Amino acid sequence: MTILLIMGILTSIFLTLYFTFYLPQRILDRKRRERKAERKAEQEKLLEKGFPREWKEYLFNNWAIYRHLPLATREQLHKKAIEFFTQKDFLGKRGFRITDEVKLLISAQASLLVMNQRTCYPRLHKILVYPESMATNVAGNSAMSAYLEGTISLAWDAAAYGARLRSDSYNVVIHECAHQLDQTDLKNDGIPALPNHLKTAGWAATLKKEFQTFSDTPNDRQIIQEYGKTDMAEYFACATEAFFERPEHLHRVYPTLYNLLKDFYELDPAILYNQKKE
Numbered sequence: 001m002t003i004l005l006i007m008g009i010l011t012s013i014f015l016t017l018y019f020t021f022y023l024p025q026r027i028l029d030r031k032r033r034e035r036k037a038e039r040k041a042e043q044e045k046l047l048e049k050g051f052p053r054e055w056k057e058y059l060f061n062n063w064a065i066y067r068h069l070p071l072a073t074r075e076q077l078h079k080k081a082i083e084f085f086t087q088k089d090f091l092g093k094r095g096f097r098i099t100d101e102v103k104l105l106i107s108a109q110a111s112l113l114v115m116n117q118r119t120c121y122p123r124l125h126k127i128l129v130y131p132e133s134m135a136t137n138v139a140g141n142s143a144m145s146a147y148l149e150g151t152i153s154l155a156w157d158a159a160a161y162g163a164r165l166r167s168d169s170y171n172v173v174i175h176e177c178a179h180q181l182d183q184t185d186l187k188n189d190g191i192p193a194l195p196n197h198l199k200t201a202g203w204a205a206t207l208k209k210e211f212q213t214f215s216d217t218p219n220d221r222q223i224i225q226e227y228g229k230t231d232m233a234e235y236f237a238c239a240t241e242a243f244f245e246r247p248e249h250l251h252r253v254y255p256t257l258y259n260l261l262k263d264f265y266e267l268d269p270a271i272l273y274n275q276k277k278e
């Protein structure tokens, strides 16, 4: 009788654990694997088919930087943009509807920063898109917790506006993506994870000096947003916006900073934007 009772209790514990934890986890894992395979298939299909002509037209009409890129660079960017487009989840918040155009404009701009990198924001999984400007910039620990959760928040009106103009050093997608790169070493300090050759070349120390110079100078030249004076993390993000939006100007006024960013992103937009387009 006692043995039967013990066996009954053990069986019910086993069944409870199986149905409460093990089985749901297995189902979740299977769904994740299926979703991953679907994404991969979608990415390969798009790569094989080639970047759709209407996508190129949309970017040409809505993203000023794109118009300045030579054709070969655009082709390189398309591949990364397809990866971002298919591998990240886009979620509309507060009633905002996600369309292919929304995904495309965000994906393409985000891809510019990592065009020459092997990976494509591996910790980033979800792009939360709000209809209108809001306080998407969160400082310090909150920014780091969003990074750890694998999310980024963007306001569509600001993202679309930032893309349209190139002369204002304002681009919210580039800004938030620079924060993502900064945080890959789990620090929100304006110094991203660096390859060894940049570490030994004193990249971080030079950037800190540049930040000091920028902080001590009245910002009447409007190349880097004044907001970049907040701290090193904002400086890196705002300097990155200027680097991609007004490279010729940044190169002229802050050549040391320009070269640091050029080495980090492995891109020279000042030269690139002035190359023949074909």
Ligand SMILES: [Zn+2]
Binding pocket: 137, 175, 179, 233, 234, 237
């Ligand atoms: Zn910021």
